[in-house]
Amino acid sequence: MTPGLLYAGAGIVLYAAGVVGLFLRPNLLRKIIAANVAGSGVFLFLVGGNAPAGAPPDPVPQAMVLTGIVITVAVIAYALSLLRRIIDESGRDTLAEDAGEP
Amino acid sequence: MTSALRRAAIAGLPLLSLGVVGVLLHALGRLPPEQPGVAPLVQARLEAAGAENPVTAVLMNFRAMDTLLEVSVLLAAAVAVFLLRPLGGSSPTATEPISLGPRLTPMLQWYVRRLLTAAVLVAICLVWAGGHEPGGAFQAGALLGGAAALALLSGMRPPRTGTPLRLTMVFGPAAFTLAGLVAAIAGRGFLAYPQGWAKGLIPGLEVALAISIAAALAELVVGVPPRRRP
Numbered sequence: 001m002t003p004g005l006l007y008a009g010a011g012i013v014l015y016a017a018g019v020v021g022l023f024l025r026p027n028l029l030r031k032i033i034a035a036n037v038a039g040s041g042v043f044l045f046l047v048g049g050n051a052p053a054g055a056p057p058d059p060v061p062q063a064m065v066l067t068g069i070v071i072t073v074a075v076i077a078y079a080l081s082l083l084r085r086i087i088d089e090s091g092r093d094t095l096a097e098d099a100g101e102p
Numbered sequence: 103m104t105s106a107l108r109r110a111a112i113a114g115l116p117l118l119s120l121g122v123v124g125v126l127l128h129a130l131g132r133l134p135p136e137q138p139g140v141a142p143l144v145q146a147r148l149e150a151a152g153a154e155n156p157v158t159a160v161l162m163n164f165r166a167m168d169t170l171l172e173v174s175v176l177l178a179a180a181v182a183v184f185l186l187r188p189l190g191g192s193s194p195t196a197t198e199p200i201s202l203g204p205r206l207t208p209m210l211q212w213y214v215r216r217l218l219t220a221a222v223l224v225a226i227c228l229v230w231a232g233g234h235e236p237g238g239a240f241q242a243g244a245l246l247g248g249a250a251a252l253a254l255l256s257g258m259r260p261p262r263t264g265t266p267l268r269l270t271m272v273f274g275p276a277a278f279t280l281a282g283l284v285a286a287i288a289g290r291g292f293l294a295y296p297q298g299w300a301k302g303l304i305p306g307l308e309v310a311l312a313i314s315i316a317a318a319l320a321e322l323v324v325g326v327p328p329r330r331r332p
Contacts, residue, residue, distance in 0.1 A: 009127055013123055024112060049130070052139075058141045059157045060144075064168070067168060067169060074175060074176045074319075074322060081322075085186050088188065
């Protein structure tokens with residue numbers, strides 16, 4: 001069990017937690033945060049799963065994660081702007097079909 | 103969906119998810135150990151790549167197409183946020199400060215001004231470091247974007263989202279595309295720099311990309327302006 005595998009395992013758990021949150025939480029802000037958590041889990045898995053003990057890490061996953069983080073920030077920022085418009089227009093922070101859920 | 107089915111799905115999803123976690127963790131334990139990956143390949147060709155840092159070499163040379171598309175996604179997100187601006191009812195530009203607390207405390211002004219100066223210096227240092235150690239355009243751009251968020255939250259007015267900001271956002275991707283086209287005309291294919299060009303090109307492209315990434319992130323932080331209260 002190398003530290004890299006430990007990080008990759010934590011990434012899997014984060015990813016699953018994020019997906020569950022994405023589906024089960026009606027509140028859109030929570031959905032956005034859940035998507036972000038799931039994405040972070042993927043990055044953790046990519047970097048942790050490619051970190052052999054004692055050897056230099058593989059630069060390709062590192063570069064992919066580096067660009068992926070910037071894309072995540074961009075997508076989350078766009079989602080938040082969209083949420084703000086939804087709240088402005090409808091006065092609600094849930095989608096119509098989820099309105100009755102807790 | 104009937105409500106009983108819906109309730110079953112809500113109850114079942116965490117269980118299903120736990121099962122998937124179990125399967126993936128099991129698979130993780132059975133991965134073939136110690137794959138060298140492409141690290142030796144990158145190391146062997148680092149000399150020709152124009153950057154001593156392997157991650158920078160991958161980003162700016164070996165997989166430059168990925169990087170170009172990635173900054174394009176960032177640009178597309180910033181343009182999409184422009185498109186979300188409400189018509190008519192909103193303030194014409196995001197001219198309202200987006201800070202929450204009192205804007206003018208002496209401590210905040212003193213501190214933020216110095217912190218912003220430091221952030222710009224560290225960003226320049228990061229771009230420069232990218233060639234030979236961890237650092238580069240993305241880290242510097244993210245730092246500058248964070249500095250912009252700090253400035254906005256401490257009461258500075260958001261930048262006018264006019265032509266100068268838009269040109270700044272396009273500058274990096276445009277320079278990158280141009281470099282790729284020049285390389286294609288010089289005969290080696292899109293973004294395949296001719297021998298010996300990379301060393302000179304990559305630092306310049308990194309500076310251009312860092313500036314554009316910072317501008318796009320700042321625009322994303324501003325987001326859509328609040329609807330003007332009637």
